[in-house]
Amino acid sequence: MKTPANLPYLSELTLNHPQQSGVSLIRNGIEAFLARAVMIKQAQHSIDLQYYIWKDDITGKILLSLLIEAADRGVKVRLLLDDLGSKGLDKYIQALNTHENIEIRLFNPFLYRKHVLLNFLSDFSRLNYRMHNKLFIMDRQVAVVGGRNIGDAYFDASPTLEFNDFDVFIIGDVMERANKSFMDFWNSELVYESSSIINNSSDLPFITQELDAFSKQQKDTEYANALRNSPLLEELLSQNLKWYWGDVNLVYDQIVKSGSTPEKLKSIVPALSNAMNETSEELLIISPYFVPGDRLVEQLSGLVRNGIDVTILTNSLASTDVTAVHAGYKKYRKKLLQNGVKLHEFMPEPSEQRAKKRIFKNKPSVRSSLHAKSYIFDRKKIFIGSFNLDPRSANINSENGIIFDNPELGEKVSSTIYEALDDYAYLLDLSTVNNEMGFIENNRITWFNKYRHQQPTVDEPGSHFFMSLWIELLSILPIEQQL
Numbered sequence: 066m067k068t069p070a071n072l073p074y075l076s077e078l079t080l081n082h083p084q085q086s087g088v089s090l091i092r093n094g095i096e097a098f099l100a101r102a103v104m105i106k107q108a109q110h111s112i113d114l115q116y117y118i119w120k121d122d123i124t125g126k127i128l129l130s131l132l133i134e135a136a137d138r139g140v141k142v143r144l145l146l147d148d149l150g151s152k153g154l155d156k157y158i159q160a161l162n163t164h165e166n167i168e169i170r171l172f173n174p175f176l177y178r179k180h181v182l183l184n185f186l187s188d189f190s191r192l193n194y195r196m197h198n199k200l201f202i203m204d205r206q207v208a209v210v211g212g213r214n215i216g217d218a219y220f221d222a223s224p225t226l227e228f229n230d231f232d233v234f235i236i237g238d239v240m241e242r243a244n245k246s247f248m249d250f251w252n253s254e255l256v257y258e259s260s261s262i263i264n265n266s267s268d269l270p271f272i273t274q275e276l277d278a279f280s281k282q283q284k285d286t287e288y289a290n291a292l293r294n295s296p297l298l299e300e301l302l303s304q305n306l307k308w309y310w311g312d313v314n315l316v317y318d319q320i321v322k323s324g325s326t327p328e329k330l331k332s333i334v335p336a337l338s339n340a341m342n343e344t345s346e347e348l349l350i351i352s353p354y355f356v357p358g359d360r361l362v363e364q365l366s367g368l369v370r371n372g373i374d375v376t377i378l379t380n381s382l383a384s385t386d387v388t389a390v391h392a393g394y395k396k397y398r399k400k401l402l403q404n405g406v407k408l409h410e411f412m413p414e415p416s417e418q419r420a421k422k423r424i425f426k427n428k429p430s431v432r433s434s435l436h437a438k439s440y441i442f443d444r445k446k447i448f449i450g451s452f453n454l455d456p457r458s459a460n461i462n463s464e465n466g467i468i469f470d471n472p473e474l475g476e477k478v479s480s481t482i483y484e485a486l487d488d489y490a491y492l493l494d495l496s497t498v499n500n501e502m503g504f505i506e507n508n509r510i511t512w513f514n515k516y517r518h519q520q521p522t523v524d525e526p527g528s529h530f531f532m533s534l535w536i537e538l539l540s541i542l543p544i545e546q547q548l
Contacts, residue, residue, distance in 0.1 A: 074304045075207055079237045086237035086313035088469055089306045090478075094221030096297040097213050097232055098124055103301055104203040105131040111141045113202040113247045117195065117451070118150035120216030121157070122223075123283060128215060129157055130276035136166035143167075145251055147196040148174040148262070150214065152181065157276075158259050160267035169259040170251065172196040173320075173327070178263065193547075194255075194320050194327040197451050197462040199232070200247060207236050208243045210315070210467055211449055212438045222288050224431060226386075229411070229489075231351075231437035233449055234306070235467060239313040246317045246465060254322045309474040316450075317465035333452050334459050336468060337440060338364075344442045347374045349479055353411075353435040355379035356393035356455040356548045357401075366404035374407070378482070378490055381410035382536070383527025384434045390455065392539035393548040398510060402495050409490035411435040412514070413527070438466070444475040456546045487515040491526060 078087060091097050105112060105128065112135060119125055136142050144161070148171040151158070155178060162169045173194060175184040185192055201209040211232020217223035219230055235243065250256060283289055292298070300306050319330045341348065341364065348368060355377065357365070365375050385391045402408060413432045440448040450466015452458045486492070496511040511521045528536075 075236055078308065079206075082237060082310050084238055085310045086235060086239035086469075087308040087310050088313060088467070088471070088474065089234040089308050090474075091209070091211070091232050091234065092297070094213075094219060094227070094230065095291050095295050097209075097211075097230070098220035098222065099292055099295050099297050100209055100234065101128060101201055101215075102131060102292075103298075104201065104207065104209070105135050108135050108140045108203045110204045111143070111202075113143045113145075113200075113205075113244075113251075115145045115196070115198050115200040115247055115250060116150065116215055117147045117197045117199065118214035118216060119146055119154060120214070120218075121153045122217045123288070124217050124220045124222050125154075125215050126276055127280050127283065129161065130273075130280045132167065133161065133164065133273050133276065136161075136164050139166065141166050143247075143251065144169045145172065145196075145247070145256065146170075147172045149181070149192075149195055155263045155265060156267045157272060159263045159265060160269045160272035162259050163267075163269050170256045171259050171262055172250070172253070173255050174257055174262045176262075190326045193461060194329065195462045196250065196320070197458065198246075198250070198317065198465040199451050200243065200465060202240075202243060202247060205244050206240055207234060208240065209234055210243070210465065212436055212451055219436070221291075227431050227433045228436035229433060231439050231449055233467070235313060235315070236308075237310075237313070239315050239467065242315040246315060249317075249319060250463075253320070255320060255327060309469070309471045311469060311471045314468045315465065316468060318463040320463045329461060329463065331459075333450070333464050333466065337448060337452070340440070340442045340446055340448070340468065341368070344368060344373055346443050347441075347479075348376070348443075349441040349482065350375070350377045350454065351379075351435070351437050351439045351482065352377070352454040353380050353385070353437065354387060354390045354394075354453040354455045354458075354548070356390060356545060357397050358456065358545070361454065362397055362400055362404075365401065365406055369405040375405075376407040376409070376483075377401070378409045378411065378435065378486070380435045381412065381491060381526055382532070384411045384413040384432070386434050387548075388532075388536065389539050389544065390548050392536045393455070393545050395536060396540055398493065399495070399508065402493060402510065403508065408493040409486055410493060410512070410526075411490050439478070441475055441479050444479045445472045446470045447475050447478060455548050457548055460546070494521075496521065496523070 132142050158169050161167045177183045212230045213219040213232050218226040218228045316332050316336050318332050320327045368375050382391050448468050452464040458464050492513040494511050495508045497507050509523050511523050513521050
């Protein structure tokens with residue numbers, strides 16, 4: 066795979082746009098992996114990475130191998146991982162951390178490495194706080210921010226699960242804030258040197274050889290061919306990325322020590338709430354985990370009463386990867402619909418157009434799930450990041466993202482999503498039907514699959530007797546504030 070030798074033109078771009086920031090869209094999982102791989106290959110001075118999840122799978126191992134290569138040529142690598150999301154990586158973490166140019170730290174780590182549940186039973190109030198941020202910085206001048214973790218499902222590399230996600234390149238003035246956010250977490254009292262937590266010894270030369278051999282085995286795969294044929298690669302080679310310029314605010318929460326229990330310092334919730342209150346015509350919400358609570362339901366309903374169009378895209382029961390979250394969301398659907406909010410739920414099975422874009426065309430069992438977190442206000446201002454509209458993102462986990470006021474980008478993203486809704490999602494509405502007992506029932510939630518021209522159904526997609534029973538049980542448990 067060809068890669069550009071470096072990115073000197075980024076400095077020229079930023080000089081041509083003083084006191085502004087640039088944003089460039091990453092359009093799919095293939096491009097998302099390619100962006101990170103190219104950034105590692107092009108890095109000349111430093112790589113700073115902050116992630117909630119890093120999987121021990123194809124893409125996770127390849128990126129680790131590339132980080133070792135970068136460190137071997139003198140690039141300083143700092144890797145900050147949430148300890149919950151990086152379980153299973155201990156041997157790699159310990160080995161890489163012995164490299165003179167690699168330093169790895171863990172956020173809010175677990176003491177018992179093999180038995181995570183024991184940690185929660187003995188220290189839940191501390192361990193409940195997690196670092197959900199996603200940030201990838203190269204040479205302090207360009208970053209990738211958005212909703213993706215590191216793993217095959219996020220990069221269209223899994224033959225069984227496909228997370229539909231959203232992230233972007235950022236350059237320019239916003240990088241000062243991006244670098245500060247990384248350092249704030251890197252130096253946090255809740256962050257520990259990995260060597261003080263992980264005791265098992267791992268041999269760096271052996272791990273390097275293992276990862277290198279594994280990476281070479283992937284060079285002739287369907288996935289490698291898709292990377293080589295990606296339009297993004299040509300755009301990088303020709304220095305022809307499309308950039309949107311303006312004021313970009315990188316927002317991030319912090320979790321600090323407060324006695325024996327951590328405390329979250331909120332930044333994103335006030336910023337998004339203010340943006341919602343300033344909306345005058347249209348609000349588009351994309352949140353895979355959506356548990357609004359009574360307060361947000363009332364706020365969204367108030368927007369509708371004021372003549373503002375409110376549209377929400379979230380996961381269906383059939384597409385979600387967290388059933389408990391769906392149970393928390395389910396109880397608010399009818400009220401939202403009654404108050405005029407437009408609800409769409411992501412479909413797990415692809416349409417013909419979506420199926421044609423897949424890499425593993427001979428494996429039709431790939432299930433799609435929504436993972437993007439984006440909020441667009443009046444098609445002008447857009448948030449892209451890690452923040453879900455649920456209690457956990459609002460009150461417990463740390464999150465990050467950008468808020469960008471750019472009508473051109475806002476219009477492009479909004480139009481793309483609205484045009485794809487029939488292809489990707491069920492439309493929910495309230496109908497009058499004859500129920501199972503033969504009685505007329507008003508305001509029954511009904512699912513419409515416009516793409517497949519199927520008859521509307523009051524049977525929730527993905528549901529069956531035992532699943533319905535499980536969802537009902539979860540919905541009455543006092544766990545909503547943890548979702």
